[in-house]
Amino acid sequence: MSKTYELKTWKPFFEAVINKDKTFEMRKDDRGFEVGDNLRLIEVEADKDLQPTGRVAKYRVTYILRGEQWGVMPEYTISAIK
Known part of the structure; x- marks a missing residue:
């Protein structure tokens, strides 16, 4: 079940x-x-205590590389989004 x-x-x-x-x-x-999960990206100002700007975008994870696969840092993931 996707999250x-x-x-x-x-x-x-x-x-x-x-x-x-x-x-x-x-x-x-x-x-x-996991593949199939949804990401709700919330735009924030980096120099203003991470205050949201009000803009939001929704994407789905279509592919994942996990730690130390193909040079990915340990404990990190790179997710393809669409």
């Missing part, structure tokens, strides 16, 4: 995702992300 995760995302990275220049999310693998 939905709310993730704070700094403004430059959020912009890259919604512009389709960035099609992945790299995060600490502490939530147990």
Whole structure:
């Protein structure tokens, strides 16, 4: 069963995702992300105590690389999103 995760995302990275220049999310693998999960990305200001800007984007995880596979840092995951 898929889960939905709310993730704070700094403004430059959020912009890259919604512009389709960035099609992945790299995060600490502490939530147990799985293919099929939904990510609710919440744009935040990095220099203003992570205050949300009000913009939100929703994506689905389509592929995952986990720690030490193909150079991924231990305890991290890279998720392809669509």
